[in-house]
Amino acid sequence: MKKRARIDVKALPGTAANAADERLQVARPLRAVFNKVFPDHWSFLLGEIALFSFIVLLLTGVFLTLYFDPSMSHVTYNGSYLPLRGVHMTRAYETTLHISFDVRGGLIMRQMHHWAALLFMASIVIHMFRIFFTGAFRKPRELNWVIGVTLFIVGFLAGFTGYSLPDDGLSGTGLRIAHAIMLSIPVIGSWTANSLFSGEFPGPGAILPRAYIAHVLLIPGILLALISVHLGLVFKQKHTQWPGPGRTNTNVVGERMFPRYVIKQGGFFAIVFGVIALMGGLLTINPIWLFGPYEAAAVSAASQPDWYVMFLDGSTRLMPPWEIRAFGHTLPPLFWPTVVLPGVMFTLAMAYPFIEARRNRDTAIHNLLQRPRDVPERTALGAMAVAFYLVLTISGGNDPLAENFDISLNAMTWAGRIGLLIVPPIAYWAAYRICLGLQQHDREVLAHGVETGIIRRLPNGQFVEVHQPLAAPDAHGHTELEYTGWVVPKKMNRVGALAPAIKGFFYPVEEPAPPALPQAERRELESSGTR
């Protein structure tokens, strides 16, 4: 008993921290980090999904490298997957089969790696929407926007090299298309393709080892560096926040990094990991054993790239076969949808913060976000871009869609061609009108009050809805409230006049609070709203 008393459990963290500080002198910088404040909103967590799936990618990827060999030397399969026994294949494909069928836990690792890759790209895009539609890219954060777009492009390359590595039927078909895209570039095309493949496709077995080193070393290195700078800039420039009570352009209102924010993020990582693990365990992805080893003659129907590359496949499917021959040179139609189009798209995306600032002659620093409805032009432009990308992506998968929904493939292609021209303007117009309508409604509530749902019949027979003004109204029943750029309460429970909605998805997690106002006061409020 006396021995135990010598160790004071309560003092342990303090003594440990002191011991660390005496040796490493970290107390001052760590205190600043721990006390750093992060604003809290669900949409600020979307980028974290990308970060966490990147961590899952690194973990599962390291496991896969232990068993994968990118060699293109020929072997005869003799593993435990019977329908491929005795088939000639490359060592890369054989080791992928080995991972899938003979390594314990290999298949779930492979599937988790692939699902995490899809999730990484999906969350990057959704995160990018959030940044765009709320104006978070404005000064001083333009550089971080450019880094974000670069992260998408590098992630795209990571995905494509990974897709190529197993050397199954889809991998080889994808590489073949990439080779053709390189060849379509004027002047430098054949040189580029020949040097990457060390000769005519598929070359003397050089492309896979090169793709492998890019996939496991160069690209993750670049991604890691870019992500570090991306997060470092968020740290340095501080996170943007929504306008609201007490929130200004020069402060940050939220939670301290330690302990609440760290605990929340830790939990969120566990959930992201769990979702990826569930998908990896329950849903087949990229069943390479069905695709067989790559052979140039064997191309499957419905050979598609992963979803983030599908827009290029779509643009290629929609492009009319316009070949340009001039001065003894040929410019194949493939050049426009696969080189020029993504070039223009990514350049426009990167340049957008600067274009908008120039258009608005805006040189101010913005730390407060804008609601999408308050900037209808930007929101409409974004909707237009999303619609354009969606039409291309859907067209990239138009053959499975045509087959499964009994539509003519030709009709799908023409719908894509026409849709690419008319859907984005329609999206622009619709988004613009929706924004104006929402703005109008906000102003209406500020001027007249919340709709109570109570209908009152006047002596002359007219019906009017009773409104609950948000402040003391003037003689005409109007309130002169200024719009602050944040949510305007539009339901009675938001202004405390009704009990708050019961929280909880399937059952109430907490007892509903009693009504905020006593009965008499409520009656008085109602009577003030009758005009």
Next chain:
Amino acid sequence: MTSDNPGRGAAATPPAGAARRRAGATAAGGRLRRRVGTVLRIAAALALAGGVYAGFAPGSATAAKDPASLSPAGQEGKALFDTNCTSCHGPDAQGVAGKGPSLVGVGAASVEFQVSSGRMPMARQEAQALRKRPVFTYDQTRQLAQYVQELGGGPQIPEGSMKLPGGTPEEQAAAVARGGTLFRINCASCHANAGGGGALSSGKFAPDLEPANDRQIYAAMLTGPQNMPVFGDNQLTPEQKREIIAYVHTLKAQEPGGWGLGKLGPVTEGMAIFLLGMTALIFTTLWIAGKS
């Protein structure tokens, strides 16, 4: 072979002869007998009418196949044909321009494929006949096939099992693997690597192989129905056709990685990551941010 009648979905795999006997002995047997009786009466009436007609119009007797020269099964097939198929394929299967092709010389294999998979009779004229519940029983299908066979010959499905001839498990696996290689080179460009089918031009398509039974797959290779090319015995030997069928069985059977998402490849995978993964995680962000 798996099932004579996919609509009934029998899983047992007796040899073809036993299956036919079984079809006669099922609960539907009484109805079948009545139907066959009706068919016989109709056939007799038609034969009579045809004979009278032939007597009055001697010119047409040269074009029409003399019913008397048909085998009994062929005669029953002709009766079925005359009541069900002539509106598109014309009398004596000579074809009707703009509606249906001549069936002289297409062979029993083609008839069995089209009729047993429910594609014929077609519900309506469209880009391609669709698989549906077969209209005719197995026996009736064979009778129709026999009739068309006797009209002008053509490819026939070999009798007996479509299974690989026996051998050691090693030899069987090697045969399946050979079938896989053949499948990827010859079939996957339309039916896709996983056998789920694929789109062709103008509303035509290569169908999913999941509902097709062994005899139908064999007949399809042999006769090239609809938009499919013919893989005659010079291109794929009967042995190779059996290997391909064995490989298609492995495609249907196993899903080692979990639910296959319809085996449609990256399209459904991309939909899954947004509809399942992203949606679940966005709800999570709402939940986490709500807890402050």
